[in-house]
Amino acid sequence: xxxxxxxxxxxxxxxxxxxxxxxxxxxxxxxxxxxxxxxxxxxxxxxxxxxxxxxxxxxxxxxxxxxxxxxxxxxxxxxxxxxxxxxxxxxxxxxxxxxxxx
Amino acid sequence: xxxxxxxxxxxxxxxxxxxxxxxxxxxxxxxxxxxxxxxxxxxxxxxxxxxxxxxxxxxxxxxxxxxxxxxxxxxxxxxxxxxxxxxxxxxxxxxxxxxxxxxxxxxxxxxxxxxxxxxxxxxxxxxxxxxxxxxxxxxxxxxxxxxxxxxxxxxxxxxxxxxxxxxxxxxxxxxxxxxxxxxxxxxxxxxxxxxxxxxxxxxxxxxxxxxxxxxxxxxxxxxxxxxxxxxxxxxxxxxxxxxxxxxxxxxxxxxxxxxxxxxxxxxxxxxxxxxxxxxxxxxxxxxxxxxxxxxxxxxxxxxxxxxxxxxxxxxxxxxxxxxxxxxxxxxxxxxxxxxxxxxxxxxxxxxxxxxxxxxxxxxxxxxxxxxxxxxxxxxxxxxxxxxxxxxxxxxxxxxxxxxxxxxxxxxxxxxxx
Numbered sequence: 309x310x311x312x313x314x315x316x317x318x319x320x321x322x323x324x325x326x327x328x329x330x331x332x333x334x335x336x337x338x339x340x341x342x343x344x345x346x347x348x349x350x351x352x353x354x355x356x357x358x359x360x361x362x363x364x365x366x367x368x369x370x371x372x373x374x375x376x377x378x379x380x381x382x383x384x385x386x387x388x389x390x391x392x393x394x395x396x397x398x399x400x401x402x403x404x405x406x407x408x409x410x
Numbered sequence: 411x412x413x414x415x416x417x418x419x420x421x422x423x424x425x426x427x428x429x430x431x432x433x434x435x436x437x438x439x440x441x442x443x444x445x446x447x448x449x450x451x452x453x454x455x456x457x458x459x460x461x462x463x464x465x466x467x468x469x470x471x472x473x474x475x476x477x478x479x480x481x482x483x484x485x486x487x488x489x490x491x492x493x494x495x496x497x498x499x500x501x502x503x504x505x506x507x508x509x510x511x512x513x514x515x516x517x518x519x520x521x522x523x524x525x526x527x528x529x530x531x532x533x534x535x536x537x538x539x540x541x542x543x544x545x546x547x548x549x550x551x552x553x554x555x556x557x558x559x560x561x562x563x564x565x566x567x568x569x570x571x572x573x574x575x576x577x578x579x580x581x582x583x584x585x586x587x588x589x590x591x592x593x594x595x596x597x598x599x600x601x602x603x604x605x606x607x608x609x610x611x612x613x614x615x616x617x618x619x620x621x622x623x624x625x626x627x628x629x630x631x632x633x634x635x636x637x638x639x640x641x642x643x644x645x646x647x648x649x650x651x652x653x654x655x656x657x658x659x660x661x662x663x664x665x666x667x668x669x670x671x672x673x674x675x676x677x678x679x680x681x682x683x684x685x686x687x688x689x690x691x692x693x694x695x696x697x698x699x700x701x702x703x704x705x706x707x708x709x710x711x712x713x714x715x716x717x718x719x720x721x722x723x724x725x726x727x728x729x730x731x732x733x734x735x736x737x738x739x740x741x742x743x744x745x746x747x748x749x750x751x752x753x754x755x756x757x758x759x760x761x762x763x764x765x766x767x768x769x770x771x772x773x774x775x776x777x778x779x780x781x782x783x784x785x786x787x788x789x790x791x792x793x794x795x796x797x798x799x800x801x802x803x804x805x806x807x808x809x810x811x812x813x814x815x816x817x818x819x820x821x822x823x824x825x826x827x
Contacts, residue, residue, distance in 0.1 A: 322611050370567045371633035382647045392631030395605045408573040408604055409708045410613035410756055410764050
């Protein structure tokens with residue numbers, strides 16, 4: 309389905325995750341963050357950039373893996389993206405949330 | 411004489427030994443060796459049923475050599491190191507084997523030591539796993555005499571072998587305690603690091619009601635930091651706590667230690683592998699089948715079965731100097747127990763999530779996808795026979811192709827990614 313985010317028509321799934329990463333830019337991420345009541349800082353963007361790089365390398369994301377990344381520790385990751393940090397941060401990053409097979 | 415060495419005589423390795431024996435029969439200059447330190451081959455899908463006294467432990471164990479074909483050398487012993495630059499496998503007892511082609515099928519194992527307190531003093535007292543033979547038998551003994559309380563089914567982190575197994579386990583718990591007349595004494599909570607017990611939109615729509623029906627509470631987005639043995643709670647990095655009287659956890663899954671030690675794996679010891687050709691990324695003469703790879707397919711026996719057909723063709727091409735085919739599409743086909751003698755069937759691949767439909771004949775069935783039925787449950791039970799008698803021997807399962815079939819499935823929109 310299509311949703312207008314930051315004035316652009318963006319393809320998203322039922323839960324609002326982007327389905328085409330090429331449509332992502334920082335203003336799109338910013339607006340998704342706003343919906344989750346997060347004001348983005350440079351620290352947030354560093355983490356988002358890391359998640360996007362991992363996704364591009366087809367690495368499955370988990371909280372522990374992010375904790376081992378040296379980009380951010382787990383406590384800070386929770387502080388930056390409260391309440392289910394992975395599901396919030398991946399949405400802002402324009403990449404799929406970690407999923408199982410069903 | 412040239413050598414193919416297969417490391418691991420589990421599901422993937424055994425199937426490859428059988429496939430290659432048939433395929434290379436006419437190529438007399440190729441010799442096949444398979445190496446494993448274990449004596450026994452376990453039917454791993456049976457681990458789900460042992461705790462509930464549905465299968466006896468002896469139903470799911472057979473000697474490894476029973477499934478290795480004549481003409482393939484079975485070497486029993488512990489692998490110490492793989493030296494990919496020298497094309498040699500060193501054994502712990504000092505022996506050493508040279509290969510021209512190496513197939514790694516060393517699988518994955520649970521690593522409870524990754525989480526603080528998981529293997530603490532409550533391990534196998536009130537903290538159990540059901541991903542090992544010993545674990546599922548110990549859990550059976552516990553459940554037989556357990557008097558009720560807070561039962562927590564828990565997934566540590568992804569990826570795990572058979573991602574639906576914990577959910578099946580929770581469903582079977584509900585039936586088990588109803589049958590024992592003590593369901594009212596048991597509170598079942600399903601704790602997952604993901605955003606829900608179901609994470610795919612179609613499956614969530616079709617199956618979300620099952621959790622409510624079975625009165626299973628779900629705690630989502632739970633990233634475990636530690637098991638507190640004294641207070642009997644699991645604690646997550648965000649500070650959330652879930653109390654338990656009985657914790658059934660799926661610990662972190664990792665590839666074999668020898669993969670890490672040999673410098674072949676990622677941080678979980680899974681081997682970076684081309685998801686279409688099953689060739690290792692780092693070494694052209696190393697191929698990977700089953701749980702040992704890092705490909706984004708489910709870690710499941712059906713996946714290894716579909717991979718085996720494609721990998722056999724690619725090994726042939728590699729020997730003949732032809733380009734490999736990137737044909738593997740991530741196809742998985744799994745029966746999912748839902749309790750009370752019913753099961754679901756799911757069929758999916760890298761790009762298509764499980765949807766409703768008919769299987770294996772489009773529009774006919776007889777099996778229905780993503781719907782509970784008794785027939786699917788019979789299919790799941792019949793699968794044990796198919797595993798021992800057809801799958802391990804590398805026989806083709808009639809009407810079920812390596813690549814996922816799109817006909818007969820209810821995809822609403824064409825997925826393009």
